[in-house]
């Protein structure tokens with residue numbers, strides 16, 4: 311079924327001439343390198359793809375050709391070119407590949423697929439199949455690709471009981487009833503999807519590690535975990551586990567989890583030895599510590615460098631990595647005294663530790679300082695760490711962006727983050743250069759994101775949310791791709807190469823983030839969602855709670871004063887000129903105004919509107935636009951498969967209704983608070 315196949319829904323090429331031209335070229339594959347596990351995967355994918363696209367069974371021949379044969383031979387020729395990555399340049403990562411089209415003297419056509427590694431070959435195969443499906447001719451295939459980022463990671467927030475934290479697409483494909491799934495087929499299909507977009511690392515359990523998952527690193531569970539590692543290995547994906555910092559204590563094997571305790575240190579060393587005896591290429595640990603009631607080094611008066619380094623020491627002999635999350639804040643604070651500000655927390659905790667982490671530790675930093683809101687500034691911690699490996703964290707699962715019931719294509723948001731200039735080393739210090747390690751030349755770096763998949767047939771609940779999954783992988787491979795290009799690739803691969811269909815879908819995707827933002831929390835202030843589950847409007851839901859996520863709306867004004875002059879001083883965490891840009895309400899970008907400033911409702915935005923009128927207008931506009939999305943989709947009836955059509959139509963209908971609800975709740979609230987009428991007289995209560 312196409313929903314399940316997602317973007318690997320390869321169809322027979324209809325144009326006979328093109329199909330035959332390709333058949334003579336791809337019907338014969340010669341493999342001129344050693345058959346490794348990943349290479350075998352690549353060949354299997356290649357044969358399957360050729361069968362589906364061209365309706366033929368390709369013959370695969372192994373062994374290198376003699377010189378005479380070589381000169382005239384045609385077909386697809388697969389080679390390994392390890393020299394491609396000996397230049398030590400970041401643009402030449404070993405996972406790269408090259409495609410070269412050639413015509414021999416005798417007229418034979420050949421395509422060379424040259425990988426920097428077996429993984430490079432596999433990525434090249436997926437790329438080749440995508441290009442052929444998209445209608446490219448053989449002579450147009452020449453390309454050289456190399457992933458921009460070293461670690462291209464996905465984080466599952468799956469729990470062993472089969473639930474998924476912030477999951478909106480069913481239950482876990484990994485676990486059920488406290489055990490690792492016995493049917494590995496679905497997980498294998500997932501590995502395929504991940505590899506097809508270039509991802510190379512996965513952490514398979516929630517960052518909130520509960521009792522059952524704490525046991526994943528025990529002798530009893532490791533054989534099961536190893537089965538998953540085997541499966542991902544075949545697709546070139548390294549397996550990581552989220553671990554419980556207090557595991558030695560909670561498993562009852564030590565009476566403390568103090569990172570400076572010799573007994574604890576040896577416990578983790580033994581644990582590492584045990585893990586690597588089952589999984590020799592285990593990726594390492596992901597750790598959420600001292601955050602939202604998770605244990606951590608603070609309990610013992612130690613800091614996060616002590617905690618991370620202790621684990622890193624244990625993994626070092628095996629080249630394992632510790633991915634230590636910077637989402638550390640006191641969730642039981644109240645900062646109305648303006649001494650604490652949740653947005654400041656990551657920087658305040660980690661900046662002073664810069665330079666103290668071992669070389670196999672990476673700090674994983676959420677893209678914004680709060681928590682994956684529809685609009686946030688870029689975290690000032692990204693780039694501020696100059697002697698520490700760092701990774702950016704995105705959230706594909708739409709916790710705060712409509713939970714896969716609303717359409718919200720997030721690639722434009724991620725691109726904005728990656729293109730943001732932190733000025734950490736002067737102009738040209740974009741986030742993407744920190745993620746790819748080039749700004750500071752760090753040993754390790756990359757990007758991670760929280761997955762949006764579950765066991766629903768469509769993987770992502772909303773089929774159009776597959777675009778976020780696909781787009782994440784493509785963007786992490788190459789941050790220079792545009793959000794439109796990615797949307798086009800995805801829509802065509804998923805629904806077929808029909809320009810009428812793809813044009814409508816790209817249009818919808820590209821507008822969707824702005825639409826969602828328009829009818830939800832205004833001008834970067836965030837939140838205003840129902841507490842706990844985070845779906846739907848509740849303007850004051852978090853306003854009187856201790857989670858530190860306030861909007862400070864009263865009868866005179868709204869917004870959070872994070873300036874140095876009169877607020878929390880958060881703006882000073884940025885490098886200049888960003889610090890001054892945000893500090894000054896006149897230069898602060900409109901879309902972030904209420905994140906940084908508390909202003910009267912009559913404050914005039916750079917757009918020329920008052921804050922209150924902006925709120926009214928965007929909420930009416932956004933809800934109308936949500937209605938348009940539904941109409942646009944309706945045009946596709948009969949042009950895509952019925953099941954997908956109905957599935958999306960239902961969700962868009964729900965979104966359109968729910969957008970009106972958002973509109974009314976927000977507008978009425980601010981009308982009543984401010985007492986200022988809508989200039990167009992639309993708001994009533």
Ligand code: BDP
Pocket residue numbers: 475476517518598602637681682709
């Ligand atoms: C928040 C989620 C929470 C996660 C937390 C995290 O609401 O469920 O555990 O982030 O990233 O977005 O650790």
